[in-house]
Amino acid sequence: MAAEVCDVPAEQIREAARILGQAERLLSTVLQGFYQAHQASAAAVSVNNINVIRGMLGKPGCGILQMNGQPTAQNTREAGADGDLPAFRNWENDEHIADLARVWNIDPMQIPHYSPPTHIMQQLRYVEEGSIRFMYVTATNPAVSLPELARIRALLAQDRLFLVVQDIFLTETAQLADVVLPAATWGEKTGTFTNVDRTVHLSEKAVEPPGEARSDLDILLDFAHRMGLEDKDGAPLVKWTDAEGAFEGWKECSRGRPCDYTGLSYDKLRGGSGIQWPCNDEHPDGTERIYADGQFWAQPDYCESYGRDMITGAPVEETEYKALNPMGKAVLKAAEYIGPHELPSQDFPFQLMTGRTLYHFHTRTKTGRAPQLNAAAPEVWVEMAAGDAADRGFVEGDLLRITTPRGRVEARLRVSGIRPGALFLPFHYGYWDTENGSRPKKKHDGRAANELTPTDWDPVSKQPIFKTAAAAVERISKAKGQVSAAPTTTGSAPVTGSVPPTTGGAAALAEELVTTGDRR
Amino acid sequence: MKLDMAIEELHRSENHLVTVLTSMSDKHKADHEVFYVTRDMAKWSREHVADLARIGRDFGLDLNPEASEEPGVLSAVKQRASVLTGRRSTPGLLLLADLRHLYREAAGTSVDWELLAQGAQGAKEQELLDIAERCHPESLRITRWANAYLKVTSPQVLAS
Numbered sequence: 001m002a003a004e005v006c007d008v009p010a011e012q013i014r015e016a017a018r019i020l021g022q023a024e025r026l027l028s029t030v031l032q033g034f035y036q037a038h039q040a041s042a043a044a045v046s047v048n049n050i051n052v053i054r055g056m057l058g059k060p061g062c063g064i065l066q067m068n069g070q071p072t073a074q075n076t077r078e079a080g081a082d083g084d085l086p087a088f089r090n091w092e093n094d095e096h097i098a099d100l101a102r103v104w105n106i107d108p109m110q111i112p113h114y115s116p117p118t119h120i121m122q123q124l125r126y127v128e129e130g131s132i133r134f135m136y137v138t139a140t141n142p143a144v145s146l147p148e149l150a151r152i153r154a155l156l157a158q159d160r161l162f163l164v165v166q167d168i169f170l171t172e173t174a175q176l177a178d179v180v181l182p183a184a185t186w187g188e189k190t191g192t193f194t195n196v197d198r199t200v201h202l203s204e205k206a207v208e209p210p211g212e213a214r215s216d217l218d219i220l221l222d223f224a225h226r227m228g229l230e231d232k233d234g235a236p237l238v239k240w241t242d243a244e245g246a247f248e249g250w251k252e253c254s255r256g257r258p259c260d261y262t263g264l265s266y267d268k269l270r271g272g273s274g275i276q277w278p279c280n281d282e283h284p285d286g287t288e289r290i291y292a293d294g295q296f297w298a299q300p301d302y303c304e305s306y307g308r309d310m311i312t313g314a315p316v317e318e319t320e321y322k323a324l325n326p327m328g329k330a331v332l333k334a335a336e337y338i339g340p341h342e343l344p345s346q347d348f349p350f351q352l353m354t355g356r357t358l359y360h361f362h363t364r365t366k367t368g369r370a371p372q373l374n375a376a377a378p379e380v381w382v383e384m385a386a387g388d389a390a391d392r393g394f395v396e397g398d399l400l401r402i403t404t405p406r407g408r409v410e411a412r413l414r415v416s417g418i419r420p421g422a423l424f425l426p427f428h429y430g431y432w433d434t435e436n437g438s439r440p441k442k443k444h445d446g447r448a449a450n451e452l453t454p455t456d457w458d459p460v461s462k463q464p465i466f467k468t469a470a471a472a473v474e475r476i477s478k479a480k481g482q483v484s485a486a487p488t489t490t491g492s493a494p495v496t497g498s499v500p501p502t503t504g505g506a507a508a509l510a511e512e513l514v515t516t517g518d519r520r
Numbered sequence: 521m522k523l524d525m526a527i528e529e530l531h532r533s534e535n536h537l538v539t540v541l542t543s544m545s546d547k548h549k550a551d552h553e554v555f556y557v558t559r560d561m562a563k564w565s566r567e568h569v570a571d572l573a574r575i576g577r578d579f580g581l582d583l584n585p586e587a588s589e590e591p592g593v594l595s596a597v598k599q600r601a602s603v604l605t606g607r608r609s610t611p612g613l614l615l616l617a618d619l620r621h622l623y624r625e626a627a628g629t630s631v632d633w634e635l636l637a638q639g640a641q642g643a644k645e646q647e648l649l650d651i652a653e654r655c656h657p658e659s660l661r662i663t664r665w666a667n668a669y670l671k672v673t674s675p676q677v678l679a680s
Contacts, residue, residue: 115672125551129609131680309661312557314668338563341556455552 025061037467041460042335058292075194083117087257088304105231119462143172144363144430147453175438184209190243198276202269299328310335313459340468348470354449360428379485382411383424396497397479407451412484425449524579531572537565538587546598550606564658612677623666630659
């Protein structure tokens, strides 16, 4: 089954299993290829299972890095900015809620904990049916990054929705907003970043933000004060006024939780190269390894979640979890294979995947403005296997139209080493640097890959699925000597024809003189 | 022995569960998670119908291994209606009613599996017990999902 689904010979799967099973040190790392695929959580959890079963945790050279897509996305997870409760508190655990209410000095009833946090895809559904009328977007660009863009644009552009967007650039989403709040970027504000390996770094303000731009924190504090948000004694709910004060507030909120920051301070973070949490009285210099000797944070009264059904996504209830795991051991979860929701068919014979290139971050709002990065990958392309291209008489640089039931995208062809039957489109390209700004010029001929993707998400993690959609391709015009703008490095490396190589150019050369010692 | 009656009754209720799940899926196409998860769970019930038809032969039954499905046209009409009313909030109440209905149907089916498993143990029918042990947890998972989704959806529907 796995050999057939993955198009990898069974013998090679066995060989890989032997490596995993016999490795003396095993470090596993995954990214969106897992998180945004069909049955994403079940796949990501399998990686954890293997490391747990092999005892490859909490030892030198071992571990799991389930990477995040954004800088400090680790801290957004910890601090509750993804919609979860702060410091890995469990919404199903009444004592955790009472403790958070104590930290914030509010009534526990003020903390929504009657169900799991409402994720963005469900929030947008509520925007669609009209029960959400106000939406505040900070530092992201759903009008390019979410699936089925025609739907997303239509939802966000509704008159009955009041949309506020806070960003450093006038993104596609910002162009649909009723109010835009210009924000400062890194280097223009002070704050901390936390890596996926729990290392906390201090990043201090170096220059003033331009024009009317202010740091996200200043804007949000101003908002809280103008809203008159109060605690249960009538004092201001948000008691700090700057980044360091907010960090002190966060330390208190994290006390006793896995991500304990109480032993850190801005002073302690200055000078060195970062400290790993938990950092507290017991571990004043931070903690290099966690989960050593099979000790986990899975005790029913301590864990951040009781978990979910790996197929239906239904949360596990408290009593069920207590019966299942009274001693707080690691829980191994698995799911049977269920087929993707959209399979290639006669009308849509290709499997479409969207993804990333090395040279761009997210929706290009920053990297598209960095000349060298932009030059390396200036325009959208589509990848197809050599055999598939030859069958259709397509060559490098042909202008193709890719169609799914949701929309159409035009892109030049790169014949790459991709799996036969699959198409790849980078998702970075939107419209902010095109004539129309927030949307494609013609309703159905866009360049954003998400014009094509289906509205479907993993029921466990709630992350949209970007690796299984069925698509058709046709040629609009022949290359006539033109090549696609895909980088010749990484996964988009060409396998046919002659394509000028992607290089950094003179502007990318740097010379550094090291003055200490005699090496140059 | 009345195991044949129990098998026949369960075959009927699993068959009905397929219809309840797929019909609910079609009616709520605009609610994407409901649309897909109910379809995925309907596959379980389809497999249960086939398993029961197979084992039924050993008990002198002639049951259809294929679950009875709604005609494709009806399904397409329901999906279209869901998309057309997708901008209104009234389908929210309908969703709550459908989740409640699914919960009751799935709970009934799950109790039937309990009965069958007990009967199989009493009669020392190992193969029948194996099937019950494999299928019963899945019908419980459908019940749990209906309850959980009701919990997730109801605050927004009722308080807005």
